[in-house]
Amino acid sequence: MALKKAIVLGAGIQGVSVALGLQRRGYSVALVDKAPDCLMRASFRNEGKIHMGFVYANDSSFKTSALMLRASLSFSRLLDEWTGVAIEWPVLTSSPFMYVIARSSMVTPESLLESYEKLQHEYVTILKQEGGSYLGKRPASIWSPLSADQMQVWINKKFSVSGVQTVEASLELEGFRRMIRTALARSSAIERCFGCSVESVIRTANGFRVEGSREGGTMWERHADIVVNCLWDGRLKVDEHMGIRPKRKWVYRLKYRSMGRLPRTLAGLPSLTVVLGPYGDVVMYPRANTYISWYPACMRGWTDAVSVPPEWEEACAGRIDAAAGDRIAQEALSGFEEVVTGMVHTKIDVVDAGVIFSWGKTDIDDPDSELHERFHIGVQQHDGYFSIDTGKFTCAPFFAQQFLDRLG
Ligand SMILES: Cc1cc2nc3c(=O)[nH]c(=O)nc-3n(C[C@H](O)[C@H](O)[C@H](O)COP(=O)(O)OP(=O)(O)OC[C@H]3O[C@@H](n4cnc5c(N)ncnc54)[C@H](O)[C@@H]3O)c2cc1C
Incomplete structure (x- = not known):
């Protein structure tokens, strides 16, 4: 039987957690990021505190x-x-x-x-x-x-x-990134599409097509059954293309x-x-x-x-x-x-x-x-398209688990 396919947008802590969780569920995953490596943006340039509240x-x-x-x-x-x-x-x-x-x-x-x-x-x-x-x-x-x-x-x-x-x-984030990089490299089910900007997500008869461009200007595209938007500061723009606008x-x-x-x-x-x-x-x-x-x-x-x-x-x-x-x-x-x-x-x-x-x-x-209130965060679901507001570095694996629970 063909593996189910997922495209995860963003290889920060949220996208990486989702991709790793999905491969354990038997999905074939394309993990896409415009940066040349995982954990290059907010998930690296932060304080790394695992907040207890x-x-x-x-x-x-x-x-x-x-x-x-x-x-x-x-x-x-x-x-x-x-x-x-x-x-x-x-x-x-x-x-x-x-x-x-x-x-x-x-x-x-x-x-x-x-x-x-x-x-x-x-x-x-x-x-x-x-x-x-x-x-x-x-x-x-x-x-x-x-x-x-x-x-x-x-x-x-x-x-x-x-x-x-x-x-x-x-957490010391340079060392943490090394661990995560090793885990991603070991996984044959996760295709690392780094250096790839996401420009649009399109619903198709069989699922989704995601398109974008590479640094040199060439285009790329991938097809999948589900898409998970973990783009953080790029998230709302892609959500908006999908017709989703926050009410707050x-x-x-x-x-x-x-x-x-x-x-x-x-x-x-x-x-x-x-x-x-x-x-x-x-x-x-x-x-x-x-x-x-x-x-x-x-x-x-x-x-x-x-x-x-x-x-x-x-x-x-x-x-x-x-x-x-x-x-x-x-x-x-x-x-x-x-x-x-x-x-x-x-x-x-x-x-x-x-x-x-x-x-x-x-x-x-x-x-x-x-x-001061950071609890209105987490997973939103729109018929095969998921969008995750990480909120804090601390919450990423927890929200990835909530997302997997929703997949059933
Ligand atoms: C200074 C600072 C201190 C912080 N301290 C803490 C702390 O101590 N504890 C804590 O829990 N949280 C902290 N945070 C918050 C925390 O950093 C974020 O909540 C968390 O890193 C977000 O993870 P993410 O994976 O959603 O985003 P990111 O790590 O930003 O990942 C999103 C990825 O999407 C990619 N991307 C975006 N748009 C596109 C596009 N169009 N195409 C392709 N790729 C794209 C980016 O390159 C990026 O890699 C802090 C934040 C900052 C800035």
């Missing part, structure tokens, strides 16, 4: 935190199952995050702690009812409070005197990241997330450069158009003008200097950016912004 305490419905937690607890299990590669999670994992509660936090420390307690309860319930692990581990407790003295080892007391230690961590307002944001080496005086600094508001993060990896972002310095683009502006392309492809990159990085370091003294002496090696798609129309400094 701590940063979504401003969603009073608790739905975003619960979704992130559930997704995070299936992340490594699903990828282990689908890749067939022994992914060394501990090697890829950053040091765990200390959450620093800013004096100017939008949510009071009491409310944050209340929401973290709820998270702990939910964590125990999910593990009991659904199993799973957090990147291969099942700690009994996912956070503990820190004393003012513990905080002040690193944190300026003018900025914060309260915080918690969590078990949450980020959306926004694309362009967010920069810097990777660098901290000064010796900061050796041993834990990974940090500052809550809750437009602050930033530092991610410490055992074998890679440190990730640094400070929201007011790093958020540089905003559009509610169907497609992102072409001028965002260079930074998203990792080709940023050195002087512009340095300016952004220095602003980010100066911002973080308020939290940790000495950050300004960091040596920056890389500055680039990624696009964030989310529902909403105001920024995160607005307590009522929908950007």
Whole structure:
């Protein structure tokens, strides 16, 4: 019997998860991306945090935190199952995050702690009812409070005197990409159509035809029974060609990241997330450069158009003008200097950016912004055509599993 065929649009974390899941279901898959390799865009130029829900305490419905937690607890299990590669999670994992509660936090420390307690309860319930692990581990407790003295080892007391230690961590994305690349290369059922832009998806009598062009201008096309749109910042445009338009307002944001080496005086600094508001993060990896972002310095683009502006392309492809990159990085370091003294002496090696798609129309400094609610995301289905809003890197394998469940 002929294999069922699928075309997966986009080889970011979402497309890769879907393609790997489909090949395990016996599909023959064409995985298409305009980039020359997998995981070259948002899924590479991001913080890599596998969110347990701590940063979504401003969603009073608790739905975003619960979704992130559930997704995070299936992340490594699903990828282990689908890749067939022994992914060394501990090697890829950053040091765990200390959450620093800013004096100017939008949510009071009491409310944050209340929401973290709820998270702990939910964590125990999910593990009991659904199993799973957090990147291969099942700690009994996912956070503990820190004393003012513990905080002040690193944190300026003018900025914060309260915080918690969590078990949450980020993945080192260069190493993660190597694992995924190996898994894709091993799979004879996945055709990697890289360097191929997607231009249109057409329904045919037997399924779908997808067409586009290669870098040199030659055309390509593939035919399949189903199509899965995982194009992230290119997703709405293709959906629109299929006659699908969102009913909600959306926004694309362009967010920069810097990777660098901290000064010796900061050796041993834990990974940090500052809550809750437009602050930033530092991610410490055992074998890679440190990730640094400070929201007011790093958020540089905003559009509610169907497609992102072409001028965002260079930074998203990792080709940023050195002087512009340095300016952004220095602003980010100066911002973080308020939290940790000495950050300004960091040596920056890389500055680039990624696009964030989310529902909403105001920024995160607005307590009522929908950007604090990330649960209206996931799989949409239109008679053989699927479109997946990944929402967060964390959610991709979880949504790929939901998609497979819908296929039956
Ligand atoms: C700075 C930053 C920090 C972030 N931090 C985190 C974090 O810590 N934790 C977390 O969970 N999430 C984080 N995110 C969000 C996360 O990066 C995204 O949710 C996730 O990577 C999206 O994955 P994706 O596969 O949908 O998109 P992508 O990785 O962007 O994949 C989409 C693919 O589609 C391709 N494509 C697009 N249009 C076309 C076309 N027309 N033809 C062919 N190919 C096309 C692109 O080349 C790309 O490879 C962050 C994002 C940014 C920008």
